[in-house]
Amino acid sequence: MNLRTLKQKIIEVLEDKKARGIVAIDVEKVTILADSFIICSGTSTTHIRALADEVEKALNLEFGIVFNHREGYGSARWVLLDYGDIVVHIFHEEDRKFYDIERLWADGIVTYDGVRANFN
Numbered sequence: 001m002n003l004r005t006l007k008q009k010i011i012e013v014l015e016d017k018k019a020r021g022i023v024a025i026d027v028e029k030v031t032i033l034a035d036s037f038i039i040c041s042g043t044s045t046t047h048i049r050a051l052a053d054e055v056e057k058a059l060n061l062e063f064g065i066v067f068n069h070r071e072g073y074g075s076a077r078w079v080l081l082d083y084g085d086i087v088v089h090i091f092h093e094e095d096r097k098f099y100d101i102e103r104l105w106a107d108g109i110v111t112y113d114g115v116r117a118n119f120n
Helices: 003-016 045-063 093-099
Strands: 020-026 036-042 069-071 078-082 086-092 109-113
Touching: 003 020, 003 036, 003 045, 003 086, 003 109, 036 045, 036 093, 045 078, 045 086, 078 093, 086 093
Parallel strands: 036 086
Antiparallel strands: 020 036, 020 109, 069 078, 078 086
């Protein structure tokens, strides 16, 4: 499976579950942590957990992929799902504004911005 297909599936799942402000940033040229980050917001801790659960379920059912590591699920203010090449960040809206990781990774290339609905 290629990275683009995996990113598209994750974004599709997040859109279907009404995640807010979905952005994908390719960071392969600026870090060894991952090739791509997908960032979005949920409206409540329940919504954030549901988003994480749906991504996990969809990738496992469709591709047989299980995350390498998961952080923050208990508090559900910032859930991180590490799939190796792709890291999914699901924030509570307030925490996303505070941490502003889009600014931290501004040297990466935005390949999807739900506001402008493009995918490269």
